[in-house]
Amino acid sequence: MQHFSEAEKDLYRVAREKMVETQIKARGIKDPRVLQAMLKVPRHLFVDEALRDQAYGDFPLPIGEGQTISQPYIVALMTEALELKGNERVLEVGTGSGYQTAILAELSLWVYTIEKYPFLLERAKKILFSLGYKNISFKLGDGSLGWKEVSPFDAIIVTAAAPKIPQPLIDQLLEGGRIVIPVGDEFSQVLVKGVKKEGKLYTQTLEPVRFVKLVGAYGFKE
Numbered sequence: 001m002q003h004f005s006e007a008e009k010d011l012y013r014v015a016r017e018k019m020v021e022t023q024i025k026a027r028g029i030k031d032p033r034v035l036q037a038m039l040k041v042p043r044h045l046f047v048d049e050a051l052r053d054q055a056y057g058d059f060p061l062p063i064g065e066g067q068t069i070s071q072p073y074i075v076a077l078m079t080e081a082l083e084l085k086g087n088e089r090v091l092e093v094g095t096g097s098g099y100q101t102a103i104l105a106e107l108s109l110w111v112y113t114i115e116k117y118p119f120l121l122e123r124a125k126k127i128l129f130s131l132g133y134k135n136i137s138f139k140l141g142d143g144s145l146g147w148k149e150v151s152p153f154d155a156i157i158v159t160a161a162a163p164k165i166p167q168p169l170i171d172q173l174l175e176g177g178r179i180v181i182p183v184g185d186e187f188s189q190v191l192v193k194g195v196k197k198e199g200k201l202y203t204q205t206l207e208p209v210r211f212v213k214l215v216g217a218y219g220f221k222e
Contacts, residue, residue, distance in 0.1 A: 012044050015056040019043075019072050023058050029076045033084070037106040038076055043069075045127055046099040065117040067212055069097040070159065074191075074209060078157055081180045081193045081206060084108050088154035091172065093143030093181075093214070098124030100159055105133045112136075112150055114143040116215065144216030146172040153177060161189045161211040166218030170194070170201050182211040 004012070020038050029035065044055035046069055051061050060068040070078075079100075082090070084107040095101055095115035101124060104111045113136060115121040121140050128136055139147055143158070144166045151172035158169070158181035165181055173179055179194040179201070191206040213220040 012042060012056075016043065019056040019058075023071075023073050024076045027073055027077075029073070029080055031080045033086075033107055034076055034080045034103075037079070037103045038072065040106060041099065041102045042131075043072070043099055045131070046097040046102075046124075063097045063120065065120055067094075067096050067117070067120060069099050070211075075100055075103060077206065078159075078180045078191065079103055079107065081191075082155040082157060082178050084155060089150075091147055091151070091153040091156045091169075092159070093146070093156070093169070094159035095121055095124045095138065096159055098128050100157070101136060102128060102131065102133060104157070105135050108135075108155070110135050110137070112139070112147050112153070114139045114141055114147060116141070116143065142216040144168070144214055144218035148172060155179070156181075158182070158214065159211065160214035160219070161185075161209075162214040162219045165192065165194060165201065165203075166214075166216075168218060170196070173201075175199075180206075182209045186213060 016039055044052045047055045047061050060071050063069050088108040089110050090104050090108045092113040095113040101113050146168040152174040154174055154177050156169050156179040161182040161184055173196045177196050182189045183192045189209050191209045192203050194201040194203040
């Protein structure tokens with residue numbers, strides 16, 4: 001793990017504070033626990049060294065394997081929509097850089113995260129362990145199938161767009177549970193929040209988004 005001088009740490013802390021004020025609070029994110037997690041987690045550790053100076057910018061960044069680390073505001077929006085209080089078991093589909101995983105680990109009891117690409121999973125694992133997170137379980141596989149053995153979940157977050165909400169994820173959601181997922185094709189997507197009531201999913205559209213495609217049995221084909 002790279003070591004930073006105190007001056008560098010201060011610069012990144014100031015960048016985080018500015019990110020939360022100008023990109024997140026300013027766009028209406030209010031959950032104090034989400035804001036606190038975004039202030040705490042060192043986003044610059046989750047991006048390539050060459051892109052560190054852009055880590056707190058108002059945009060997504062490439063992380064390899066054709067994947068991205070989401071724009072900070074979108075991470076905050078999706079996290080707030082999960083309504084986490086601290087005692088939830090959360091499924092994350094698409095570990096990616098591990099940044100969203102860290103935010104979830106700050107806010108919930110346990111995070112179960114699935115990643116399709118071995119390289120991304122191993123790198124995220126390394127960073128998350130180095131930061132001291134112990135409430136995360138990792139799995140390599142097809143996230144569109146969920147993680148049946150450890151279901152049901154209080155909340156599910158999907159960080160890639162599916163043509164429709166995968167049925168296994170709906171099945172693995174607890175009564176009263178929330179799911180947040182981008183739905184659409186490569187060119188037109190919306191962020192959807194679903195709440196499970198009496199076995200049925202009730203959805204609302206949050207806002208237009210642009211995510212990489214969820215590839216899998218209940219996502220897009222390779």
